Amino acid sequence: MPFCEHREISYFKCSGCLSVFVNPHDLPGRDRERNRYVKHNNDVNSVGYREFVAPLVEVVLSRFNASHSGLDYGSGRQSAVSHMLSHSGYSIAMYDPFFHNHPHLLEKQYDYIVCCEVIEHFHHPHREFQKLRSMLKDGGELICMTELLTDAIDFKDWYYKNDFTHVFFYHPKSLEYIRTCFHFSGLTVGGIVIRFCA
Numbered sequence: 001m002p003f004c005e006h007r008e009i010s011y012f013k014c015s016g017c018l019s020v021f022v023n024p025h026d027l028p029g030r031d032r033e034r035n036r037y038v039k040h041n042n043d044v045n046s047v048g049y050r051e052f053v054a055p056l057v058e059v060v061l062s063r064f065n066a067s068h069s070g071l072d073y074g075s076g077r078q079s080a081v082s083h084m085l086s087h088s089g090y091s092i093a094m095y096d097p098f099f100h101n102h103p104h105l106l107e108k109q110y111d112y113i114v115c116c117e118v119i120e121h122f123h124h125p126h127r128e129f130q131k132l133r134s135m136l137k138d139g140g141e142l143i144c145m146t147e148l149l150t151d152a153i154d155f156k157d158w159y160y161k162n163d164f165t166h167v168f169f170y171h172p173k174s175l176e177y178i179r180t181c182f183h184f185s186g187l188t189v190g191g192i193v194i195r196f197c198a
Contacts, residue, residue: 017173040076055190061085121167129182139198
């Protein structure tokens with residue numbers, strides 16, 4: 001159902017899972033998206049960037065070891081997550097539709113998949129989560145990092161929506177829907193880190 005408008009972008013809200021998303025007619029085109037991502041300053045040697053992704057990295061380090069296979073889905077040009085895990089001896093592949101477009105990686109299965117600040121960019125979340133679930137081995141985990149849209153947030157004033165490439169916002173109820181719809185066995189939310197267990 002229609003929810004609100006901001007900067008000439010219309011947003012809808014799902015009455016079931018309470019997610020908020022950009023009207024499909026207002027989604028950014030691929031070239032505009034890529035130009036935005038090129039400007040991201042994701043220097044793997046930046047202390048601030050490494051501290052930002054540290055909670056996600058720590059989850060991987062605490063739950064998997066170097067013998068497990070991982071995929072950094074939506075890695076961007078550079079990925080502090082992959083960089084930090086690789087330096088700890090972990091084997092993790094990088095996939096990104098703009099910068100590391102290697103489709104053969106999507107035909108494999110992994111012990112863990114990380115999506116660091118990625119799922120809010122999904123134009124087709126159902127399709128993406130279906131794909132991600134299919135790539136997880138039994139007992140594997142999809143580990144995501146994103147800001148959640150809670151009932152305490154005033155969406156119109158929320159800074160997180162102001163990046164035009166952020167097009168889908170997840171309410172805690174949305175996560176429960178994803179867990180059920182895609183047959184994950186478990187869901188754990190710790191701050192901005194979300195774990196879906198296969």
